[in-house]
Amino acid sequence: MDHTYTPLINALEQKQQARSFHVPGHKNGRVPPPWERLQSILPADQTEIDGLDDLHDADGVIKEAQDMTASLFGAAKSWFLTGGSTSGILAAVIAAVRPGERLLLQRSAHQSAHAAVTLAGAEPVYMNPSTETISGLPLGISPALLEKTLRAYPDTAAVLLTSPTYEGYAQPLTEHVSLCRKYGVCLLVDEAHGAHLLPGAGRFPEGAVQAGADLVIQSAHKTLPVMTMGAWMHAGSSRVDTEAVQQALQMVQSSSPSYILLGSLDAGRSYLGRFTDWEALADTIEQESRHLPVMPESAGIWRRDPLKLPLLAGSAEEAQQWEKAMHDQDMYPELRLGRVLLVTLPLHTEAATELLRELKTVIPHRAAGTSFQETAGTGWTVPALTTRQQRTYPVEAVPFEEAAGHTAARSLIPYPPGIPLVLQGERIMEAHLEALRRLGGQGVRVKGNGPELRVYKE
Ligand SMILES: Cc1ncc(COP(=O)(O)O)c(C=O)c1O
Incomplete structure (x- = not known):
């Protein structure tokens, strides 16, 4: 597949000079925006005019761009999302679980998963995730715990897992997929932090579509050069009721989705489809972070995404000092959680190298951590x-x-x-x-x- 081809962007380029007698009110930028910096992008801020398709009933350039995304991931179908993974998670749960039906999810799920429970009227069972003892970071749900919970709740309609975690630890999901098939339930995966996890991506963890999950939601904006809120969802199997997903997406997303975001997703797919630097990027990150106190890249079944560097400080106070030292230099980490200061890197070898070199001027040199103690998650709560x-x-x-x-x-x-x-x-x-x-x-x-x-x- 030729990933230099960008059907949606090409169509948007063609409409830049069109005379607009429709929304949005800036009329392709003809009305001077009060914020001058916006002037250059406003002509791409289009709407559902002839030739630009309709996200909620796609059969033109949006469908073409979505189909190229599905083909890249090996998915049965992909949908572009303009409300972040949040909108995908809401729609996936609404589509897969009817009011009163049971949803199994991990206690450490993102707030959007909990909002989805409320909106869908689902009855949740919260499985306790395994954790990394030293840092206190949540990891994921073992197949053993999933099976035990599935057996305890035979009325389960769907399971929602998060992999990788915010801090980048992923687990192989093939056993979870087999279990969900065995018990006849749908497996939804919040892979918000793994939009770059393509089949064949070298040392990077395996993605959920490849493992066979039914619905997989990814925040393209988190790890790809895509604008904030740009995300996509994949149907990994033909077991999903795609019409129900489409209907749910229409309920939770705007009827006027941003074409700038949609175009940005088309560009992100093109970037990812042409990216070949997997090994060089992972090697460079490993080399450049050698003297940083990064948590291990693999431990037991867990594999850390090389783009995520959880830096483990000696104490919560030290992590706070590192964060302050970064702020003082106008550098901003992704998150600080107890003893962990998380920094994220881009899917671009040169940019990642530059950022790491700047980071090393601030974070004290120390050998990368090797200790990783897993406390297995047991049981669940309602x-x-x-x-x-x-x-x-x-x-x-x-x-x-x-x-x-x-x-x-x-x-x-x-x-x-x-x-x-x-x-x-x-x-x-x-x-x-x-x-x-x-x-x-x-x-x-x-x-x-x-x-x-x-x-x-x-
Ligand atoms: C694990 C996880 N899932 C879902 C989301 C929501 O993603 P978005 O910001 O794209 O809506 C986040 C956001 O941080 C997240 O960390």
Whole structure:
């Protein structure tokens, strides 16, 4: 396949000079934008005019661009998303799980997965993920735990797993795929951090489409040269009801999707399709990060994406000092979590090398870490109130110090990474309040937190 070909971008280029008697209001940039920097891109900010197809009923250039993406990943079908992986996760769960049906997901899932539970009216079971003991980072769900949970909940409609994690650790998913087939449930994978994980990408972890997952959602904007919010979703098998997915996507996305984002996705697919530097990039990153305290690239079943470098400090205070040292030099890491400062690199050997050299001027030289201790995740939890009950119970605000013992009516989410500490419907414990105080002391922002917390009146 010729990945230099960009059907959607070509069509957008052709319409740059068109006289616009339609939305958007800037009329292809004819109305001078109050922010001059936008002038050059506005002519690409088109709408569903003749020749530019329609995202929600694609049969022209958008379909062509989506089909090229599906072919690149070896998927049965791909959809472009203009609302990030968030919109894909919402649509996937709505399409796969009917109200009252069971969804198994890991407790460490991103907030969008928890929002999907609420929107779909699904009844969740939260599997406890394995963790890396030294850093405290969540990893994933072992096939053994998945099978045990599937056996305990025979009414399960779908399973949603996250791989790789925010910090870049991925696990092989083929066994999870076989289990989901055996129990007749759909496997959805939040691969938001793995849009670059193509078949044959050398030392990079295997992607979920290749492993045989049914629906795979990827934030192209996170690791590819794609604009923020640009994402895509793949149907990895023909077991997915693609019409139901299409319908759900129409519900959760704008009826006026951004053509700039769609064009950016076409460009991102073209970039990825032509990228061949896998080995050189992984080798260069390894070499340039040799004297940085990076967590191991592989341990047990876990393989870290070379583009993610979790730097392990001696303490949370030291990680905070490293972050400050970076800020002082106008450098910004992806996230700080306890002892870990996470930096992410681009899928581009020269740019990654330059960034790493700059990073090394700030982070103290130290041998890369080799220790990695896995604590296996066991068991699962279900919320104190079902999703259905949460819809009907009244809500009140209680002072923070008196919240223990109440059931949360709003999730408490440290951001980043966006993994809830307390989920809506879960009982608030004294230990949660303690963790919130500690996070506040470390300068971590927690959505939903404040002098009063919203709880259900039971
Ligand atoms: C694991 C995971 N899933 C989903 C998302 C949502 O992705 P997006 O920002 O593209 O909506 C994120 C965002 O950080 C994430 O970390």
